[in-house]
Every structure is written in structure tokens, then in C-alpha cells.
Amino acid sequence: MTAPAIPVACRYAHERVMTANQTDTDAELMIRVQCGDSESFSELLNRNRKIVVGYLWRMVRNEAIAEELAQDVFIRIYRSRAVYEPRAKFSTWLYRITTNVALNHFRDEKRTQRNVSLDDRICAPIRRQIADGGLTAEDRLVRE
Numbered sequence: 674m675t676a677p678a679i680p681v682a683c684r685y686a687h688e689r690v691m692t693a694n695q696t697d698t699d700a701e702l703m704i705r706v707q708c709g710d711s712e713s714f715s716e717l718l719n720r721n722r723k724i725v726v727g728y729l730w731r732m733v734r735n736e737a738i739a740e741e742l743a744q745d746v747f748i749r750i751y752r753s754r755a756v757y758e759p760r761a762k763f764s765t766w767l768y769r770i771t772t773n774v775a776l777n778h779f780r781d782e783k784r785t786q787r788n789v790s791l792d793d794r795i796c797a798p799i800r801r802q803i804a805d806g807g808l809t810a811e812d813r814l815v816r817e
Contacts, residue, residue: 699763706754714754718747725771732775745774 699720705713725746729739749770757766808816 697759697762699767700759703750703754703757703763704759706751707757714751717750721767722747725767728768728771729775733778738778742774742778743771746771749774 699717702713702717702720706717722743726736726739726743729742729746730736733739733742746767750767753770
């Protein structure tokens, strides 16, 4: 598969990636995504999807949730493509986003567990306590 030509407007960013890190093809793909190349995003997703899902699975221990969170990761990557700077390796940026998505999941899950619905029925019946007609301990002491 031949790499698509780099648009003139993106040539400077591409040269920065190549001089900063010769081996980070993911960063080069991300620069192409910044320039509007959707095929590069598909390749980036295919190259990193299993890694992201595996990392998330180790955190959440649920395959379905890991898959869902991985989708969120790649949506965030796509949405923040314009602000991507290839200062470090792409994988560093990817793992930071992945970790933040997982932490947000745990925070949101903790919030939903803390909320209690007032409509839920209480399992144990409520026993009403009615005061008996006898004297309390205080009343007995006062009378003595």
C-alpha cells in the first residue's frame, strides 16, 4: 500500500515529525489526519485499536465496556486532531487520552452508584415504633 501524497499545507508539519522522530509512523499518520486524510485515520485506528482495547480491558475488566471506551478514545483523537503536536511519540498522547477516558468512566460509575432513587422500594418493611403509655426513665427520676 503506497502512502498518500502529503498536501503542501501539511509539508512543514510532516517535516517536523520526520526530523523529531524517524520511527513514529503513527505521528506521521496523525499529521495526515490533521490535513484531512480520512484513510490515514482508518489506518491509525486499525493499527492501535487492539492495543487500546487491551489496555482498557486491563483497567475495567469488562470487554464490552473496554470496546465502548475505545470508541470514545478514537472519537476524542479525531476531534482533537487540530491541536495535536508531534512533540512526543504518538503513543504517549494515545495512552494519556486512553487513561483519561478510563478515569472518567470510573468517576461517572462512582457517581451513579452513589445516587439512590427515592422511587426504589425498600426491601425490608418499615416498623413503626409507638411509645408505650408507661413512664420514661426521666419521668421516674423526677417523681422520686
